[in-house]
Amino acid sequence: MQEIISTKNLTKLYGDLTAVNNVTLSVQKGSLFGLLGPNGSGKTTMIKMLTGQISPSTGNAIILGIDVNTDPIGVRKLVGIIPEQESPPSFLTCMEYLEFIGNIRKIPDLEKRADWWFEFLEFEDKKNVLCKDLSRGTRQKLMLTQAFIHEPELALIDEPLINFDPIMQDKVKSFFVTYAQKGNTLFISTHLLETAEEICSEVAILQSGTLLFTGTIKSVREGYGHLQDLFLSLVRR
């Protein structure tokens, strides 16, 4: 087993508010890890700390062997990221945005890879359209493409499916499962408990910044029936 994400007593304070409280977590290679929790429970704050977008108040996170506090750029070079409700730049076309990402990430066969993604996510017709003129779902397709185009061994995605129709959700879920089966690791935050139960290998439940549960989906099914039963019994307490 190889540890891809390891946090120790990770804490984030915003003034008097403790957004994330002493979270110690371990994610193994090949996991499809789901971070769950009610609104405002600290999921986005966790992802921001794991990707070096914000610094923890105390505690630390090691991502792919790198301490994200000391080398956030090193972490961001390796991983794929979709921040919460992030949109691509309005003034670039889809292809221009991917070229921009390709230059930063030094992807040699960018055009070939981009064409694969345009076809896979069914938005070839938007290749040369300005991002400001895309629907929300298509913007999410482009964000998904930029996160995976360099085939990162770890991707961290805040609410990956929320803007997709059911057909596209199905396609992306299958992609995630296959991607993890190849030995890559996915860390997603979501409110979709059924989806998490369907595709995740492991889940964690946060409430008010505190970790209430971590375990495999198998252990959830064996111990509690459905993820939703466990979730509701924990957060309603």
Ligand SMILES: Nc1ncnc2c1ncn2[C@@H]1O[C@H](COP(=O)(O)OP(=O)(O)OP(=O)(O)O)[C@@H](O)[C@H]1O
């Ligand atoms: N920059 C900030 N300054 C002050 N408080 C913040 C900031 N960012 C987040 N918070 C607060 O931290 C807490 C956790 O927020 P966070 O966005 O991490 O929750 P979340 O679980 O992602 O919520 P949701 O499911 O609604 O997206 C909330 O109370 C939020 O208001």
